[in-house]
Amino acid sequence: MTDDCIFCKIIDGEIPSHKIYEDENIIAILDANPVSKGHTLVIPKKHVETIHEAGGMNFLHEGLVNVSNALEKAFNPDGINIAQNNGEKAGQEVFHLHFHVTPIYEGNELDVTYNRGDLEEAEKTVEEIKQKL
Amino acid sequence: MTDDCIFCKIIDGEIPSHKIYEDENIIAILDANPVSKGHTLVIPKKHVETIHEAGGMNFLHEGLVNVSNALEKAFNPDGINIAQNNGEKAGQEVFHLHFHVTPIYEGNELDVTYNRGDLEEAEKTVEEIKQKL
Numbered sequence: 060m061t062d063d064c065i066f067c068k069i070i071d072g073e074i075p076s077h078k079i080y081e082d083e084n085i086i087a088i089l090d091a092n093p094v095s096k097g098h099t100l101v102i103p104k105k106h107v108e109t110i111h112e113a114g115g116m117n118f119l120h121e122g123l124v125n126v127s128n129a130l131e132k133a134f135n136p137d138g139i140n141i142a143q144n145n146g147e148k149a150g151q152e153v154f155h156l157h158f159h160v161t162p163i164y165e166g167n168e169l170d171v172t173y174n175r176g177d178l179e180e181a182e183k184t185v186e187e188i189k190q191k192l
Numbered sequence: 193m194t195d196d197c198i199f200c201k202i203i204d205g206e207i208p209s210h211k212i213y214e215d216e217n218i219i220a221i222l223d224a225n226p227v228s229k230g231h232t233l234v235i236p237k238k239h240v241e242t243i244h245e246a247g248g249m250n251f252l253h254e255g256l257v258n259v260s261n262a263l264e265k266a267f268n269p270d271g272i273n274i275a276q277n278n279g280e281k282a283g284q285e286v287f288h289l290h291f292h293v294t295p296i297y298e299g300n301e302l303d304v305t306y307n308r309g310d311l312e313e314a315e316k317t318v319e320e321i322k323q324k325l
Contacts, residue, residue, distance in 0.1 A: 077314040079321050089314050097317055110260045110274060117250035125325065127243045127278070132324035138282025141243060141291075142275045145260070149271025149296040158274075163282040181210045181222050184230055188212050191265035192258065 061106045066155035070104050080126065084118045087126050094161060097130045101158045108154045109145040119158065126160050136162035194239045199288035203237050213259065217251045220259050227294060230263045234291045241287045242278040252291065259293050269295035 061067050068074040070086055077089035079099060090098040101122040107113055127139050142159045144150040194200045201207040203219055210222035212232060223231040234255040240246055260272050275292045277283040 077318045079318055080325055089318060093314075096312065097321060099321070110257055110272065111264060114254070114257050116257075117253040120246070120250045120253040124243055124247050124249075126321075129321050129324040131244060133320045136279075138277070138279025138284065139243065140275065140277055140282045142273065144271070144273055146269075146271025146296065148298060149273045151271065163279065165281060179229065181226075185210045185212055185222060187266045188230060188232070188259075188262050191262040192213055 061155070064106060064153075064155050066102055066153055066157065067106050070102070079129075080122075084116070085122045087122060090159065095136075095164060097134050097136070097162045099126050099130065099160045101126055101160060103156055107156050109151070109156060110143060111145070113156055123158055123160060130160065130162050134162055134164075137165050138163040194288070197239060197286075197288050199235055199286055199290065200239050203235070212262075213255075217249075218255045220255060223292065228269075228297060230267050230269070230295045232259050232263065232293045234259055234293060236289055240289050242284070242289060243276060244278070246289055256291055256293060263293065263295050267295055267297075270298050271296040 065074060069076045069088065076091075078086065079089065080087040083104070085101060085103055087099055087101050090100050101119060103113070103116050103119060113119065123141055127141070130136065130139060140159070140161045140163055142161070143157070198207060202209045202221065211219065212222065213220040216237070218234060218236055220232055220234050223233050234252060236246070236249050236252060246252070256274055260274070263269065263272060273292070273294045273296055275294070276290070
């Protein structure tokens, strides 16, 4: 637990939440500021900030599948978005790793716009990444 | 392999791609229409359409971590977005499950807008989901 982390406080029971699921590794709660009915967060209990520290947390995938399936059965949405943001510039607001699972309904679709950066040839990009894998 | 699936054809080597990583379970390739430098797709080799069929594919999480770490080291972006879309209304374009791993750089941040739907009280929503878990 990290003293100033709102998600650690929720996991620890210090702050109330709308809990959907909990096991030894994860908690799933409704987003406190939902963008659609059933907007859920899947959160590892261990405090890590970003995906870069999430090695060994493969159980998160199982959480995403189970929550997505439950949302599908409960609300029959027209689609589901899964999103996970790392860094303030990428839209991260709480610095404890979490995945958004957001049901999409006709009429309240997600509108995503990327401001495209300059792009160089793909071959060079691939080589630069491969060197770091 | 599914005959009319572009990702199955890429995995099978029938269609060229900019491949970053491959193992027995996954392939990681550059997005053919990248929104930023290093925009990568993490794709299971087994053809499944959506997250709902992705039970048992926990290795996808490890792929997300490894690709994110390589992108971080290669390009030092200001953030990274991970996104996975299920259903046409949720923005899915290729109906073979895939996660986008998108480096975010200052000046080409992601702009996400949700058209919020009507929301009822959270307690009711929680109960409806829990019944399906």
